[in-house]
Amino acid sequence: MADQSFLHWPFFDPAHRDWAAQVEEVAAGLNIDHGDTDAACRTLVTTLGEAGILQRTASPDGTLDVRTLCLARETLARHDGLADFAFAMQGLGTGAISLFGSDAQKDAWLPQTRAGRAISAFALTEPQSGSDVANSTMTATRDGAHYVLNGQKTWISNGGIADVYTVFARTGDAPGARGLSAFVVPADTPGLTIAERLDTIAPHPLATLDFSDCRIPESARIGESGAGFKIAMAVLDVFRSTVAAAALGFARRALDEAVARVTARHVQGAPLSDLQMVQGHIADMAVDIDASALLVYRAAWTKDSGAPRITREAAMAKLFATDHAQEVIDKAVQLHGGDGVRSGETVEKLYREIRALRIYEGASDVQRVIIARQTLGH
Template identity: 45%
Template structure:
């Protein structure tokens, strides 16, 4: 009897290209964009420039009509830390429709994630539900007048005031959400100590990045004042002044002397998503330019038929897509626990923010004078796109990080 032919295994299903989004994630991004356009954009327009928009924050924290958690709950999921890719998709989707909503959500995350990563159970219980609901406004207070890109040079002093007590003296500057935030994650320099809380004795060294401690400081502490700064930014930025502000061991986030590690852990998570914010703006600018070039008549035909315009659009689209893929790759590396996350994060922020600046500039050039009129989408994006090349590590700092990682390898 002839043998039955062996059954061949079924061919594997076709795999999507690397870093392509599955249909479920794409639908979710579309839903976020629709919600931002319908609900968040009007709230953003009603808010005053340079002020915390609390109605907007409340809408970001409110559950959906179907009972689904609010958008801030996606940043602070009950199951644990947020996925870096989820954070990127959320920021990119919001940025395409409402940059004010994107920034409000991102600042909540930046200010409160040190609490997620290093806070005590009491600190988490007290503040995270309020942040997630949009009722408490958070700030990330790292930068100082003489310590910007060189964050390790900070001078805010935590002077001992008895066992487990300090007084903060100094100034923080260019702090988003200051001075209106309800609490701030504050990074201050503590003197060398021999303390059981310090896991690594080098952390007590007061030189450079060592000897920095993170504190959770509520806004109502005596001696804490501040003022807003008038900046090229629609969201609030200001100073915080500390005149002997009392803090205790209960306010410490993580280990005494381990604050710089806490800051870097937060920045490594958020840097790729700064790139996602930039890509959202770049895509919005590109969409506007493509639409305008298809409708605007000049020199006997639509602008899109001019080779110079067509090639600009093609180049911009290619660069935006490349930057998007690098942002997704960096987020995936973070979520996978890759050892070289700092390099991925720096590359993503560098390429995405520089690409976004070029994309918005190209879109303005294609539109002409109308794009510079107050209230135009591109006029708004032109103002918004500049800052991400500076904050959370300027472009030059990202290049230095990348070069350092190359030599480390």
């Protein structure tokens, strides 16, 4: 069992501790066949939905408790990286609907995604505009009471298995960031096709989406025309901290595996844990984990306490937690010796899982730019 003492920090209420215990019980009982990634994700969404865990990924009244989301992602990531992915994408995919959607949009999709009966996705990234969202080129051209979507989105999590996509496209209201709008697009909409499935070192459902004269009603627009950039940033403000929480979960699992290894493995008649250098590695791992947890739950608590934006706090949490989780996991691999790089070993899987977190939802260097600009007063 990973350290749970952090749950008694002043960031949390009794309800958060109860929630963490609930997620822990569900996560500990997961037994998912990862041989078919798409099937595994579908099974996980169904399982988490039936267990009530997905209820917290969306909110009809437009409020999301970030500490709750972070606790779920940390716990699920510690047990199963794909379970964390399944939970996170249900939240990210419907975040814009939760925060800015119409009553009709909420009624149509949130009961389905929260129950695990529909899978959602967040389609923001384009082939030529990853972190530079304002440079998006996909268009949504007004045609009477409809919009016609043309363009591509790529690196879309749940691409190919999602039932509904939140899509951001240029409506031409203004240049740059002010010209984007957000839309709800069901996966079976004519003109929306899967151009390519993308394979990664840690298998997840990812795809490039192609929109060719994809016609959707005006009622599919989320919020005001031209408000897409604001909507996207508000959603990422909520969910960026949860990426850091997932990294924290991976790091905690790596430390647990490392401690078990160095106490069980003997060298020259004594456990590895007796060696001062090994103790130094374990100490560094423990410090990185606690420091990450403090940053993660500071950001979550700040948002839950009413802060309109937590861009700086979330950027710090994501930067530190993901970068240092990489270091923690690397130490765990090293302490496992040859077994650390054997395919299928827990620390080997963690080593592959953690790398993408330093890239998606804002790469580490982008987070440094955000932090620097706010620190300098820009």
